[in-house]
Amino acid sequence: MKKEFEIIKRDVMYDGFYQMEKYYIKHTLFGGGWSGEFTRELFRRTNCVAVLLYDPVADKVVLIEQFRIGAAITVNTERAWLVEIVGGAIDEGETAEEVARRESQEEAGCDILELTLINRFYTTPGGSSELISLFYGRVDSTQVGGIHGLDHEDEDILVYAVPFDEVYRMLEVGEIESGIAIVAIQWLALHRESLREGQS
Structure with a gap:
């Protein structure tokens, strides 16, 4: 047809x-x-970017935590702060790659050493036009941490680097509830060994 x-x-x-x-x-x-x-x-809404920041040498994932209104109206107070990965909207005139690097610096204080597109996908196409470009960003996690975000965007973002095994445990027990982060971590579970071998 x-x-x-x-x-x-x-x-x-x-x-x-x-x-x-x-x-x-x-x-x-x-x-x-x-x-x-x-x-x-x-x-x-404008299309967006998400970046899985991973240090294959230390075997750590950079996670962020921030308040989300979508979670706040459906769950208890504590769970309104979601564990996520870096992400942001593509402004007019920007490429997805530029946004990945910009948001990684703004939200997590991370410089990306190598950037690779994982996939592009719709988050909720039944009611939203949002198309996500999901990237893997290789980083050095040794200095990662603290509170980041832009004041003029009212961002208050807690950043920490977590060993992969702990991140995967968090996913399995439901401590990570953001769909984009779940997709990214599952991708990492499939490709982690080859990423680590490339650093040996």
Whole structure:
């Protein structure tokens, strides 16, 4: 079948730091013909970058912890602070690679020694346009730590380097609940040995 869709109408429901849009659409069906007209709300935001900062020599992952409103309204107070990896939005005129390096410095005080794209994927395509570029950034973790972030963005980010085995334990017992970090750590579990062999 030929896959086609038609946007009949688009309404902007909210236009602020983020944008909420309502689409009136129809598309072709797997069984043939076209669907009827239906609506979908879309949370539109700029595409983003996430960076798995890993030191293959020390076998440590750089984690960050910060307050997240999405978690705050669904869980108890303590769990409103999520353990994550570095990330940020791609501003106009920036490349994903530039953002990866900038955010690693702003959020974690880390200089990336080697940067590799892991994958690009949608986080919640049923309702959001966000496309994530996930990178592996090789770092030296010996001086990592402290509180980072930009004051004018109201960032208060705790940074620490954690041995891989402990990071994976945190993932398995549910101490890491951010989906992007989970994807990144699982990727590292598959590729860790080859990354470490490359440093020997």
